[in-house]
Amino acid sequence: MLDTLACYIQHISCVKEFRSYTNLQINKMTHFRGTGLHLACEAENPKIISLLLENGAMIPINDTPFDKSHNDDILKMLAVAVGAEELKKAIILFL
Incomplete structure (x- = not known):
């Protein structure tokens, strides 16, 4: 939950630090605001979005972060x- 809060307040150094935590649930959905990726998109912070995507953040099908940004x-x-x-899914299917 702290990683989501760091995304919400746009504290990039905290987001970078949380990447090193092995038990971090980067795709954890909060009850009200979505994932850290949702909050970073809402804040339109490309640096945090990039960090999250590079570290395994997933884009959920049913509630996409696309709806949160106009950038x-x-x-x-x-x-x-x-x-x-x-593409990863397609490659796995064909292997």
């Missing part, structure tokens, strides 16, 4: 991440 660069970053995840 074209962030929307492109999310689209690339979704495409990369779909």
Whole structure:
């Protein structure tokens, strides 16, 4: 939950520090605001979004962070991440 709070208040050094925690649940969904990725998109903070995506943040199908941002660069970053995840799934299916 602290990692989500760090995303919410846009404290990039905390987000960087939390990456080293092995028990961190980067995709943990909060009851009210979504994941850390949702909050970073809402704040339109591309640095935090990039850190989260590089460290395994997933884009949920039912409640996407796409709805939280109007920044074209962030929307492109999310689209690339979704495409990369779909490509991984396709490769696994064909192996």
